Amino acid sequence: MFYVKAKDGVKLAVYVYNPECTETVFLVHGWPLSHLMYEYQIPLLVKNNYRVVLMDLRGFGNSDSPACGYDYDTLADDVYRVVRALKLYRFVLTGFSMGGAIVLRYMKNYRSYGVKKLILLAAAAPCWTRRAGFPYGLTREYVDGLICQAETDRPQLARDFSHDQLFASCQSGAVKDWFELIALSASGIATIETAYSLRDEDGRKDLDAVRVPTAIIHGTKDTVVSNDLVKIQHKCIADSRLYQLDESGHGIVYDELEKFNCIFLKEVGKL
Numbered sequence: 001m002f003y004v005k006a007k008d009g010v011k012l013a014v015y016v017y018n019p020e021c022t023e024t025v026f027l028v029h030g031w032p033l034s035h036l037m038y039e040y041q042i043p044l045l046v047k048n049n050y051r052v053v054l055m056d057l058r059g060f061g062n063s064d065s066p067a068c069g070y071d072y073d074t075l076a077d078d079v080y081r082v083v084r085a086l087k088l089y090r091f092v093l094t095g096f097s098m099g100g101a102i103v104l105r106y107m108k109n110y111r112s113y114g115v116k117k118l119i120l121l122a123a124a125a126p127c128w129t130r131r132a133g134f135p136y137g138l139t140r141e142y143v144d145g146l147i148c149q150a151e152t153d154r155p156q157l158a159r160d161f162s163h164d165q166l167f168a169s170c171q172s173g174a175v176k177d178w179f180e181l182i183a184l185s186a187s188g189i190a191t192i193e194t195a196y197s198l199r200d201e202d203g204r205k206d207l208d209a210v211r212v213p214t215a216i217i218h219g220t221k222d223t224v225v226s227n228d229l230v231k232i233q234h235k236c237i238a239d240s241r242l243y244q245l246d247e248s249g250h251g252i253v254y255d256e257l258e259k260f261n262c263i264f265l266k267e268v269g270k271l
Helices: 042-047 072-085 098-109 140-152 154-165 173-184 188-200 204-208 227-236 257-268
Strands: 002-005 011-017 024-028 051-055 091-096 115-121 214-219 240-245
Touching: 002 072, 011 042, 011 072, 024 072, 024 098, 042 051, 042 257, 051 072, 072 098, 072 188, 091 098, 098 115, 098 188, 098 204, 115 257, 140 154, 140 188, 154 173, 154 188, 204 227, 214 227, 214 257, 227 240, 240 257
Parallel strands: 024 051, 024 091, 091 115, 115 214, 214 240
Antiparallel strands: 002 011, 011 051
């Protein structure tokens, strides 16, 4: 692990595996997790001779937790700073859930800088909540409840998320506890402030900016990111392929692990 400085001086934790390899996959985690959520994808990519780059978004994992900077523009700029610091070029950019929305903002703000392919995993995009002209996603009131819980009982929020909302298939208590610990490793302020961003950000223009081949992978039993959202992603991103895993919920990287890893690895290597 090492640190890359954001434009405002925040230290961003970065992790690189197989640094000598030329083909690169950059993985961005979701809310309220960290790079650890990709534990069962890292060895797969390493074994297949990919350089694997991960980061902890500001406020999560081992990165600094500033008082501000949790909007998508700033978070996308943090991704850009890592890309520039590592001189990444022609890499596969992958984002899960909120991370999917952030990498889409990166694609718009930085004109797909360095990216040869995009992979969206249960991406909370283009908008996570319903609004005028967009009757899809969660209600604002529901997300307000999550924010209130984050402000008053974050341990219960982490437990509810990992035990009740993440998986559709049967998982052991130990796995759910592990994801709960990852969620608790986030700072309180980042958990709250990025929840506001998830509620309020509008990424409809981000989808139109994608000009690279894109794979969209989603669980049909996902109650966090609805099927409507991924259908919109697929419709709006011209060169996109949609995979839907019938027995997976939001925790798509683990719910049907073998099936997901097979699709993911195939898409990483395909243009």
